[in-house]
Structures are given as C-alpha cells and as structure tokens.
Amino acid sequence: MNEMTELERFRSDVPELDLTDVRAEEHRLLSAMRDVAPEHGRSTGRRVSRRGVRLRIGLAAGLGVAAAAAGVIVVNAGGEPGSPPVVHTMPVASVQVLKRAADHAARSSELHPRPGQFLVFDSRTMDTVESNSGGRQERYLDRQERKIWLPVDGDATHGVLQSRTLEPKPYPGWPVPAEARQNVGRSSRSKAADFDDRAEHLRNDYAYLSRLPADPAKMYDHLYIGLGTGPAADATAWQNVGGMLTEAYMPRAQRAALFRAAASIHGVTTVGRAVDAAGRTGVAVTLDPPGSGSREEYIFDDETYEFLGHRSVVTKAQEAGAPVGSVLTNSAQLKVSIADKPPTVN
C-alpha cells in the first residue's frame, strides 16, 4: 500500500463536520463582526453594487445543465419500475447532411489519443448571460476564446481550461452593461471543472465514447437512454448529440454511427446555410423543440462535413423574448489536437 493512502486513512475516523459543529467559532466571529459593523461602510449609507453572479460559462456550467436536464427527463418520461420498456422506432426519413457527414467521418483522418493523454479543443463561444445587478436585470452575449485540455479517460475535473474574454455583444433589445466589458482581453486558466457528476451515459471522454456501439440503431438507443418517447425526449436526445460533438472527439466508426443516429431523431431538419462563431459558413441540421422558441443547430462544413460548431436561433419572438432570427448562443470548434499533459494551473 502506498504511503499517501496510508496517510489519508490516518485519523480519517474524525467525522465530517457541518455547521452545527462550528457554532462556538461562529459565535465568536459574529460578535467580532458586530463590533466593527457600525464604523465601517454601513454608516456611510453606501451600498456596494451587488454585482450579479456571472454565469460561469464553460464546462462546469455545461455539466450542471446536462445533469439538470437528465433529472427533469427522468421525472417526466422515465418509466416506472415494472412498466413496459419504451420501444423506439427509427423513422425512415433521414437527413441527407448527417448521412453525408457520416460518410465523411468514415474517410477523414483520425486522431489516436492514448490513455493518459489529453485532447485539446480550441474554440470560440458566445453565450447569453443574464445577471442581476443592484436589482436591475441585465442581459448580454458574452464571448470567449477557449482552449480546453480534457483527459482521454476519466472525468473532466482533471482537465484545464484557458479562456480569454472577447468584446461582448448586445442581447437584442438590451444595452451591454459596463461590467460586461470589465474583463475584455483578460485571460484566465483554471481547472476545467470542479465537479463532474454526469450520469455514466452522458460521459463524453474519448475512452468512453470509443466504447459506444458503431451501429447506428444502437447508437440511437444510447442517445435515448432514460428518455422515453415524445418531443421532450427528442429534444434531449438532440442535446446529447451536441454533448458528444462539442469539446469531444470519438473514433470515426462511432462518429459515423452518431451522425446516422442523429439523422433519425424525430423532427430533425436541415437549415441550409449557417454561420458559426468564427464566421465560417456551413450547412446545419437542427431541431426546433416545441415551447423553446428557438432551434438548436449543429453546423458542418459543406464539403468535408467536419463539425464546425453550434448555434441557437430564435424562431418565435414571443417565447424567446428576442426577434426571430436572433442568434443567442454560438460556438466554433476551431481545432482538435493531442497533448501529453495540460499546462499547470496556478
């Protein structure tokens, strides 16, 4: 046994504590705080603008969303124990783009990352940020340049994210708040994620994706794990496709199967021309889930059918709170490469 493991066990019987175990200490702190409170800040009547918590855009947020979405689905569509299994039928209608992308996936050159290595994704993103600043609501489109190192195997908490804030854009009909510009030009490097509690079937590390079936019908089943049927299930399956394309990389057999399976999701259509966050034009396939007021597009190069990026575009002004055609999120995956290890995080 390793000495660090031994050390971790040493006195590990000291129980985990909670707030009730630190009451005495809290009491001492609170009384010290009360002593300074009158002469400090408060009496001037000046309130610090309580800057709304910036949305943490990035992998951690993505993971949170994925987990939450999965939770909702389990409640709404998950089968009760003992209920008959949900049978999916793959629609005959399929989308030409995805099929061609699948054909291309079978021909494109291939990365072969080894266990212990890292996949490196360069991308540009634009996401909607909503914040509450001193009781005032603000909305803008935050833009970032991202480079993320993700372990070939294992969870994302061992990854490293480097990002630089770009000039923000206005959310349609809203002024860009001053604070949105505060960090423009600044770079930061941090752990890619503080937690990674995705369900097993939502993992998107290379090792996991490589083990998925190369058969489209089975891949289709994989996209619908725990989802049941219906428009909500289709929307989540579509989101799952995005999870396997964005800052993710899989061997070509699985990639081809994924595209064919995605083409079979009910409601998927082609959009024709779409522009990714780096200004590259491609063809897009899209799903317009009922009730959301916007469609989620995945954009592919129209010659090579490489995945370029994704965007969401308003389709119903009323539901989305922005004019039809507005682009509310957008990304561009610029480069995928392999590294032996990520840069260090300070």
Place this chain on the structure above:
Amino acid sequence: MSTASEEDADDASVIRRSRQEPEAFAAVFRRHAPDIKRYVIRRLGADAAEDVVAETFLAAFRQRDRYDLSRPNARPWLYGIATNLMGRHVRAEVRQLRVLERMGTDPVMEPFTERSDERLSAGASSRALASALAALPRGHRDALLLVAWGDLSYAEAAQALGVRVGTVRSRINRARQKLRRHLGATESVIYVSEEPVHE
C-alpha cells in the same frame, strides 16, 4: 439579502462585499469552517481545534482588506492562516504523535472512539506514520498534510504557505520518502502484532 446570489458568488466577491458590509463575511465562514475544523482536529485534536478555528476566521476577517481578489477560492488563504496559528501548538502536535508511536493509543482520536479497545488497536502502520510525522521538519509536515488532508493542490499549498511550488514539491517528496521508510520498516511487525478481532 439574496441567499441565492450569496451561494453562487465566489469567495472573492463575497470578501469584496464584506469590505463594505462586514456581515457578508459570514458566508466565507459557513463555506469553509467545517472543513478547516476537521483538518485542525486531525492535527491537534478537538480541544485545541475550537480556538484555532475561531482565531483563523477572526484573523481572516481582520485581514479581508488585504485578500487578493483575483483568487476566487479562499480555501488556500484560510488554510494558510490556520497553519500559521497551528504553529503555536507544534509541540502539542508532536507530543501526541509520540504518544501514539510509543503507546499505540491516539490521544487525538480519543473523543471519537466509543470503545477504548478501538483506540488501543491502532495498527503498526499508524504508529509508524505517527513516528514519521513527528520526525518531519514542521514545514514539511505542513506541506504534506495540506495536500493529503486539506485537499489542496501543490499550487494552493504553495499559496497557503507563502512559498514557491517547487519548494512544496520537494518538501512533499522528501516527506513521502521518510513515510515510506518508516512504513517499510514495520511491515513485518504488522503481521506479528495482529490480534484476532472479535465483533
């Protein structure tokens, strides 16, 4: 006061706010105090821990104007303050480790074990670890335990101790070698001293 924003805001924003609204600092306490107290208990025992933890947060509160706001997570800073304060108890810490080494009973674990025979049953490896930890130079023990028990990264431990990452790395390497040697030396003893367990 919106609890939602308080929960989401990182430590740096809470500390920034607490410079104008001192009460806001309570959020930093609630987030970190339980972990820090457990860490201090593991090193010094429950009796000393209450004072050390209370003083840690009082000191942090008084130094909040000097906190480097570019560090979103205050954990290394707080562990650093606690480590400094624990320095006053270093003799007690070593004495307790020596008791465990010689007697096989751990004074630190006393309040947490209901049956005295559990305390007595500290295995050979615990005694060897206690011996190795007691023999480490203080800075080496601080670095090692911040990483092993405090869950700090090397970079965070360097921040906490105010030294360079390279220093942390070499201290931990040397500490681990020492631990390995002590554990290796007792491996045969583990089997000899093993007694049947009756549940």
